[in-house]
Amino acid sequence: MDLENQKRVLELSEKYGKENVVVVLGSSEAETAGLAAETVTAGDPTYAGPLAGVSLGLAVYHIFELKDEVDADVFDEQCGMMEMVLDVDAIAAEVKSIREQYSNF
Amino acid sequence: MTTPVVKGAAYVLVHTPDMVMHYGTTCSSEHEANPNSEFLKKVPSHLRTFEEAVKYAPNQAYIGNILPDELNNIPRPWYKNLMEDAKADGKMGEMLSQDELYIVMKLCDAFDLVMLEKSFSDAAKEKISKKPYFTEAEIAKIKDGFDISEIESKLAEGAEPLHYNGKVVGCVKAAHATDKSLTAHIMAENIATKATAVIATKNLLYKNNISPDSIEYVIECSEEACGDMNQRGGGNFAKAIAEVAGLVSATGSDTRGFCAAPTHALINAAAMVKSGLYKSVAVVAGGATAKLGMNGRDHVNKDVPILEDCLGAFAILVTEDDGVNPVLRTDIVGRHTVGTGSSPQAVMESIITKPLDKNGLKITDIDKYSVEMQNPEITEPAGAGDVPLANYKMIAALGAKRGDIDKANMPTFIKEHGMPGFAPTQGHIPSGVPFVGAARSMILDGKINRAMIVGKGSLFLGRMTNLFDGVSIVMEKNPGKAEEMGAVSKEEIKGMVAETMKEFAAFLLNRK
Numbered sequence: 374m375d376l377e378n379q380k381r382v383l384e385l386s387e388k389y390g391k392e393n394v395v396v397v398l399g400s401s402e403a404e405t406a407g408l409a410a411e412t413v414t415a416g417d418p419t420y421a422g423p424l425a426g427v428s429l430g431l432a433v434y435h436i437f438e439l440k441d442e443v444d445a446d447v448f449d450e451q452c453g454m455m456e457m458v459l460d461v462d463a464i465a466a467e468v469k470s471i472r473e474q475y476s477n478f
Numbered sequence: 479m480t481t482p483v484v485k486g487a488a489y490v491l492v493h494t495p496d497m498v499m500h501y502g503t504t505c506s507s508e509h510e511a512n513p514n515s516e517f518l519k520k521v522p523s524h525l526r527t528f529e530e531a532v533k534y535a536p537n538q539a540y541i542g543n544i545l546p547d548e549l550n551n552i553p554r555p556w557y558k559n560l561m562e563d564a565k566a567d568g569k570m571g572e573m574l575s576q577d578e579l580y581i582v583m584k585l586c587d588a589f590d591l592v593m594l595e596k597s598f599s600d601a602a603k604e605k606i607s608k609k610p611y612f613t614e615a616e617i618a619k620i621k622d623g624f625d626i627s628e629i630e631s632k633l634a635e636g637a638e639p640l641h642y643n644g645k646v647v648g649c650v651k652a653a654h655a656t657d658k659s660l661t662a663h664i665m666a667e668n669i670a671t672k673a674t675a676v677i678a679t680k681n682l683l684y685k686n687n688i689s690p691d692s693i694e695y696v697i698e699c700s701e702e703a704c705g706d707m708n709q710r711g712g713g714n715f716a717k718a719i720a721e722v723a724g725l726v727s728a729t730g731s732d733t734r735g736f737c738a739a740p741t742h743a744l745i746n747a748a749a750m751v752k753s754g755l756y757k758s759v760a761v762v763a764g765g766a767t768a769k770l771g772m773n774g775r776d777h778v779n780k781d782v783p784i785l786e787d788c789l790g791a792f793a794i795l796v797t798e799d800d801g802v803n804p805v806l807r808t809d810i811v812g813r814h815t816v817g818t819g820s821s822p823q824a825v826m827e828s829i830i831t832k833p834l835d836k837n838g839l840k841i842t843d844i845d846k847y848s849v850e851m852q853n854p855e856i857t858e859p860a861g862a863g864d865v866p867l868a869n870y871k872m873i874a875a876l877g878a879k880r881g882d883i884d885k886a887n888m889p890t891f892i893k894e895h896g897m898p899g900f901a902p903t904q905g906h907i908p909s910g911v912p913f914v915g916a917a918r919s920m921i922l923d924g925k926i927n928r929a930m931i932v933g934k935g936s937l938f939l940g941r942m943t944n945l946f947d948g949v950s951i952v953m954e955k956n957p958g959k960a961e962e963m964g965a966v967s968k969e970e971i972k973g974m975v976a977e978t979m980k981e982f983a984a985f986l987l988n989r990k
Contacts, residue, residue, distance in 0.1 A: 401868060404861040454823040457875040457885075458868065 374412040379422035382413050386429050392478055396433040398468065401459055406435055407467040414475035430477030435468045437461045482751035483803035484953060485758075485795040486686030487915030489540050489571035490678040491788040491902065492579045493532075494770060495525040496641035498787050501666065502770035517775055522644075524777060524784045526557075528575045531788060533560035536853045539900035540790070541568025545916055546851075546897040556855055557783050570915045571681045571792075577602040579789070580640055580648060582673040585620050586722050591665050593632060594640070594648035599623030611684035616724075624648075638662040657707045667767050671702045672718055674791035675764030679723040682760065682793035693795070694756040696720045696730030699743035700763040701905050703734075719762055728760070736940070737850070737909040738947045739763075740792070741933025744911065745951050747796040748806035758797045761911075765789025766904050773860035773903070780859045790907035794914050804921040804953045810837050812932075812950035820946055826872050829932055829948040831880065841877035844895065844952065845926035848913030849873075850934055851901040869932075870896035909933045910950075917953050927955045 386394045396413045400406035408418060410433045417424040437456065440448055499505050499521060508515055531537060535556045539546045543564065553559050566573040581602035584592045594602070600623060607617045629649050633639055637649035650669060653660035675698065683690055698716035705712030716730030733743045740763060747759035767789065771777075774784045796806065812833040818824050834841065849869035857865055873895070874888040883891050901908030910933040917929040934948040 402861055402863045408861065450823065451821040452823075454826065454872060454875045454879060457878065458871040 374409045374417065374422065374424075376422040379412060379417060379424045382429070382431070383423050383427065386431060391429055391431055394431050396431050397439065398433065398435045400435070400464070401455070403460060403463040403467040406464050407471055409433075410435075410468045410471035411475065414471060428475070430475060432476055432478040433468065433472055435464050438465050438468065479752060479754065480798040481956075482748040482796050482806045482808065483799055483956060484806060484914060484918050485797040485800070485803050486682055486688060487570060487794045487918060488678050488682035488685055488792065489542060489568065489912065489915060490674060490681055490791040491531075491537055491540055491571075491573045492576065492674055492677070492765065492791070493526075493528045493573060493788050494576050494579060494767070495784075495787050496576060496644065497670075497767050497789075498525065498771035498774065498784055500639065500641060501670075501767035502772060502774065502786070503768045504771050504774050517778055520778045521771070521774065521784065524774070524782075526783050526785075526787055528566075528573075530557075530560065530783075532566045532573050533562060533564045534785075535559070535561050535564075536855070536898075536900040537573060537788065537902075538564050538568070539916075540902070540912060541572060542570025542915055542919075543568050545920065546900050546913065549898040549900060554855065555782070557785065569919075570685060571678065573788070574677065577642055577647075578606055579670065579673060579677075580642070581606045581620065582677055583640075583650075583669045585616065586669055586673045586676055586718075588718070589653055590621070591651045591653055591662075592640075592648065592669060593624045593629050593637075593651065595626050595629060595646075596623030598642065598647040609680075611680040613724075636662055638666045640666075654706070659705055659707045659710045668702055668704045668715075670767050670789065671700050671764035672715060672722070673764065674789050675700070675715070675719045675762045675793070676722045678764070678791035678793040679719060679725070679760065679762050682762075682795055683723070686795065688795060690724040691727045693720075693725045693728045693758045693760050695747075695750060695759045696725060696728050697743040697747055697759065697761050698730065698732045698763060699734070699739035699761060699906060700732075701734070701736060701739070701766055702764075715764075716762070719764075720760075725760070730760075735933075735947055736935035736937055737906050738933040738935030738949055739906050740909055740911040741931055741949050741951065744794065744796070744806070744914070744931060744933075745808070745811055745949060747794075748808050748951065751796050751798055752808050758795065760793055760795050762791075762793040763906055764791045765907065769904050773856060773862075776860040777856075782855075782859050785853070785856045786903055788902050790902045790904040792907065792911055794911065799956070801958045802922075802956055804918050805956050807952040807954055810834070810839070810930075810952040812948070814946065814948040816945065820944075822872060823876070825934075825946060825948055826876050829934070829950045830873055830930070831876060833950065833952070841873065841880070841882040842891070842895070844928050844930045846897065846913070846917060846920070846929040847873055847895055847932065848897075848910050848917065848929060849932045850899075851897075851908045851910070851912045852899045852903050853901060853908075854899050856903050857899075864899065866896065866899040867892070909935070914953070921953065921955050929953045 640648040650666035652662040696716040703711035743761040812829040852865040854864035870892040877883040878885040901912040910931040932950040
């Protein structure tokens with residue numbers, strides 16, 4: 374995950390409390406989605422950014438996992454095309470697996 | 479009003495393995511943070527030789543020796559299935575080695591900042607003098623080399639080293655004692671950008687038999703900034719490049735927009751020609767040393783060669799209509815506006831389908847889409863996937879949503895209207911423009927009629943806006959209207975003259 378984004382996630386979780394933050398990912402690949410999910414839960418696996426060694430354990434979802442939470446028209450407008458293009462099942466499975474292992478919320 | 483055409487395009491790659499280690503941000507950051515890291519130790523064994531880089535099929539596609547579609551016939555990984563008969567000289571450009579770059583950097587060095595060791599300099603000068611596009615007078619301008627001790631003392635004062643085969647053969651000095659915009663590192667980056675763009679421009683002129691003084695304007699569209707502490711991005715690379723390339727009738731300016739800049743520049747060039755402002759406009763860009771080995775850590779981890787070992791450059795010439803070369807349709811231009819929104823769907827609609835709709839065209843009416851043409855072999859090990867394929871899937875999905883194509887036919891559409899990625903991940907270099915040359919030859923050969931050139935840019939990297947950007951323009955077979963219309967108007971003139979003569983004769987007769 375981009376070092377600047379790591380910093381923003383860290384600052385937001387400190388400001389509002391870890392239990393009040395949900396990270397919504399939009400990555401297009403299962404591997405990168407998994408790495409981002411790991412970064413905001415277990416800590417930065419590349420040990421490069423502000424979340425290296427910091428286990429926030431935040432709630433983390435990929436937007437595809439939240440389809441039912443979003444207005445159908447908005448979802449179609451914002452994500453409909455990408456849903457046809459990306460491997461939705463693989464992305465969702467990867468993020469779910471990380472969430473179940475490391476998320477505390 | 480004339481129609482702008484793509485008169486020629488040139489593509490250059492410079493193999494720079496030592497620069498990967500010392501100028502690429504991935505390696506140089508690691509040097510600073512962790513100089514004894516395992517990664518840095520493994521880098522040299524993952525670098526390719528010049529011959530291996532030449533035989534690498536995506537590089538052959540970039541310099542125009544094979545069409546991008548031909549990569550579909552070469553099994554992957556391409557780095558293991560080399561093209562044994564490949565040549566460094568390309569139909570549309572060439573590949574050069576690092577010593578050749580350093581000597582062209584010296585040729586481009588207006589302020590005596592580049593110092594090369596004498597024997598290295600002499601050998602490299604001899605090598606570059608064999609290039610058919612450099613004149614004797616230009617070669618003679620390259621100043622003599624230095625004793626290695628002089629270079630070492632400059633390195634001790636903070637100059638940036640230039641390595642060749644692991645050894646120091648020169649350096650680039652800072653252009654000012656305290657100015658942070660003129661440091662040795664920035665000067666080395668900028669002179670490398672200028673030099674690679676000069677080589678691409680020289681190839682454009684030579685391979686297309688274009689007179690240097692015919693070019694009236696140059697638009698440079700790389701991602702570097704040149705200037706001093708009072709105007710950090712003051713410019714002007716374009717004029718500096720034009721000067722060394724011998725474009726004596728040209729002035730120019732720099733256009734920026736991250737990876738989208740080359741397509742912006744192409745549209746600007748087309749507009750300048752269309753309006754009659756200039757008859758001949760060159761769009762040029764040199765390479766980015768910072769991006770060398772950008773994904774090197776992942777390549778080393780996955781035991782893939784460091785494939786980001788080349789600087790990329792290109793030059794495209796847009797001129798007034800010659801009735802032959804493919805036209806740039808300034809009436810079929812897509813743009814992502816501020817109000818467009820940032821969802822991938824909104825982005826693709828604004829760049830791809832809106833301009834088509836405006837002109838009554840379907841997604842299938844474009845034979846080939848040139849998108850972000852990054853070589854997937856570079857991006858896949860880094861977890862970024864196959865970028866062009868992702869773009870083609872998005873275009874196909876958009877087509878399916880609109881009913882232009884059947885959802886079941888998406889894979890066929892992608893194969894026919896797309897192509898494998900083949901360009902180095904040099905930011906602006908892979909974005910849309912790498913296919914302009916191939917599209918020109920495919921259109922001239924009657925293989926395709928229409929191609930869309932798409933440039934997209936990640937503006938948020940500059941931290942000035944969270945927005946994304948993208949533009950597109952269509953290249954199309956020249957209908958030969960210029961000649962036809964010329965012929966028709968000549969006929970019309972003859973007719974008008976005959977008519978007037980007849981009327982005059984009748985007038986004279988009547989008067990009698």
